[in-house]
Amino acid sequence: MSAPHAEQVTSALPHEPEKATLEGRNKVLAFWLFLGGESVLFGTLFATFLALREQIADGPSADELFKLPTVAAATFILLVSSLTSVFAIQAMHKGNRKSLSLWLIVTVILGLGFLGLEIYEFAEYVNHEKFGMTTSAFSSAFYTLVGFHGAHVLFGVVWISLLIGQLAKKGLTVVTAPKIYVSAMYWHFIDVVWVFIFTVVYLLGKVG
Amino acid sequence: MSEHNTNQGSAVRHRHRTEGPQKHVIAFIFSIVLTLIAFAAVAAGGVNASFTIILLVVMAVLQVLVQLGYWMHLKDKGHMIPILFMAFGFFVAGTAVITALYWVWW
Structure with a gap:
């Protein structure tokens, strides 16, 4: 597969525009290395949480605190948003910029919905359950791990929003395509981390 | 993987690798x-x-x-290096988890 010449970029987009140039392929490869590093980062936060999750001091325990319906709602929102970002990439592979932008917008909205739920959840804990950052080792580990994931969602929402803007301005080219592809990888990875969070933090917290 | 990638310079959209x-x-x-x-x-x-x-x-x-x-x-094909990156990341993450649990519980 050879890289297309610049003048072909606007006329006929290669089938997988994110891998049409060496730069694009390098971005995707390097992003996998980044995700490997992110796995280590979240791994250490999970390790801390697992080690400290029963040190509740005077605060509430996981079983008293967590409400499964909220967690289930957040889980399904994030799962659906992962599917919509798959649809975005499929639209990109068909060269359909409008549909691509639309699916990215849906993904961002779902991401915002997830963030809203998480902010609501944290606010409930702090205001009504007396469960703050410094309440116990469990609460510190919980807010650090889940909050770090939430910060990743926020970053992803801002990133994809900026890409939607760039897409409108510069169009779908072999330059913009790798950026969109990589942001979709990031979004899937956020979902993968959430799978571990709802399992290890919330469900295991309920089981004991 | 298709054998022919003939999309250079052609306005025709080849879709043989498009997955549904x-x-x-x-x-x-x-x-x-x-x-x-x-x-x-x-x-x-x-x-x-x-x-x-x-x-x-x-x-x-x-x-x-x-x-x-x-x-x-x-x-998919051609993902050996990404798998290596991720496997190594998960290996270190798993080691961290096991180590922390070992320190605390045994």
Whole structure:
């Protein structure tokens, strides 16, 4: 597969525009290395949480605190948003910029919905359950791990929003395509981390 | 993988490598089912706790494999280096978790 010449970029987009140039392929490869590093980062936060999750001091325990319906709602929102970002990439592979932008917008909205739920959840804990950052080792580990994931969602929402803007301005080219592809990888990875969070933090917290 | 990539300079959109949404919708439904099983096992309660924990971990691992494999295309050809990156990341993450648990519980 050879890289297309610049003048072909606007006329006929290669089938997988994110891998049409060496730069694009390098971005995707390097992003996998980044995700490997992110796995280590979240791994250490999970390790801390697992080690400290029963040190509740005077605060509430996981079983008293967590409400499964909220967690289930957040889980399904994030799962659906992962599917919509798959649809975005499929639209990109068909060269359909409008549909691509639309699916990215849906993904961002779902991401915002997830963030809203998480902010609501944290606010409930702090205001009504007396469960703050410094309440116990469990609460510190919980807010650090889940909050770090939430910060990743926020970053992803801002990133994809900026890409939607760039897409409108510069169009779908072999330059913009790798950026969109990589942001979709990031979004899937956020979902993968959430799978571990709802399992290890919330469900295991309920089981004991 | 198709044998001919003849899309250079041609306005015709070749779609022989375009995958339909079906595969991803199936992966999505599979993820939903795995999630439902995990939540249902906990919501139902009463079941043996250690059995539930094993079930939860298996559901999570399966779902992560589905998402990495299908949605992030790790099961496709030419992904050996990304798999290596991720496997090494997960190895170090797993080591951190096991070490922390070992320190605290034994």
